[in-house]
Amino acid sequence: MCLFFFCATLIFVKFSDFLEKLSEIVFPSDIKCLACERDVEKGKHFCETCAKTLPFNYEHVCEVCGINIPSEGKCVRCVGKKVYEMARAPFIYDGIVKKIIHDFKYNNAKYLFKPLAMYMAECYLVNDMDADIIVPIPLYKKRLKSRGYNQSFKLGEEIGKLLDLDVIECLERVKDTPTQTALDFKERKANIAGAFKVKSKEFVGKNVLLIDDVYTSGATLKEASKVLKRGGANKIYVLTLAHTPL
Numbered sequence: 001m002c003l004f005f006f007c008a009t010l011i012f013v014k015f016s017d018f019l020e021k022l023s024e025i026v027f028p029s030d031i032k033c034l035a036c037e038r039d040v041e042k043g044k045h046f047c048e049t050c051a052k053t054l055p056f057n058y059e060h061v062c063e064v065c066g067i068n069i070p071s072e073g074k075c076v077r078c079v080g081k082k083v084y085e086m087a088r089a090p091f092i093y094d095g096i097v098k099k100i101i102h103d104f105k106y107n108n109a110k111y112l113f114k115p116l117a118m119y120m121a122e123c124y125l126v127n128d129m130d131a132d133i134i135v136p137i138p139l140y141k142k143r144l145k146s147r148g149y150n151q152s153f154k155l156g157e158e159i160g161k162l163l164d165l166d167v168i169e170c171l172e173r174v175k176d177t178p179t180q181t182a183l184d185f186k187e188r189k190a191n192i193a194g195a196f197k198v199k200s201k202e203f204v205g206k207n208v209l210l211i212d213d214v215y216t217s218g219a220t221l222k223e224a225s226k227v228l229k230r231g232g233a234n235k236i237y238v239l240t241l242a243h244t245p246l
């Protein structure tokens with residue numbers, strides 16, 4: 001019973017800390033809906049219509065990879081040894097969230113990172129993740145040059161501000177992996193093998209929060225987790241904005 005109250009107090013303290021940080025953020029009064037650009041009420045990110053269709057991923061999720069499943073437990077993919085502690089995403093990769101991700105990846109919509117990071121930081125706290133540093137999934141230098149920024153780094157940076165965690169680019173992408181969309185699960189795994197190299201050892205002995213925009217097959221995030229684990233990381237938590245449905 002005592003332990004229950006201790007845990008409840010801990011969660012409450014973490015939450016009030018988080019809410020305090022949220023209240024420090026000033027919302028511009030002329031803010032538009034992040035999905036459709038209609039005017040929204042002060043303090044809100046989505047208009048009433050879009051808010052109703054937001055594909056939240058909070059119902060039943062796989063206890064390992066965080067994919068939306070019909071009941072509690074593990075999904076079919078998560079059998080055997082875990083590479084990371086858990087992966088979670090506040091949204092399902094669907095509907096307006098799909099559009100938003102496309103906007104920040106291909107339409108230079110950098111204003112999206114700050115509000116979206118709030119949903120991710122909330123997801124981190126709700127799932128009781130416990131990281132010491134944030135490590136974003138890196139882009140291959142050619143892709144970074146053409147996009148101008150790494151969306152995972154940008155999300156990580158905003159999450160770091162909310163959770164008071166440093167963002168350290170510990171990994172480097174040494175292989176230009178072609179887009180994985182047309183590949184099946186096994187092909188994705190082979191495609192991404194050897195794609196990451198350690199750039200900085202600052203993760204050694206630490207709990208890492210690995211950030212990416214979308215969790216698709218998990219091949220990329222698992223490969224990055226393996227490299228960090230082999231290099232001496234303690235626990236790995238994975239946080240993405242969205243998770244593709246089954």
Ligand SMILES: [Zn+2]
Pocket residue numbers: 033034035036037038046047048049050051
């Ligand atoms: Zn809207």
Ligand SMILES: [Zn+2]
Pocket residue numbers: 062063064065066067074075076077078
């Ligand atoms: Zn799973």
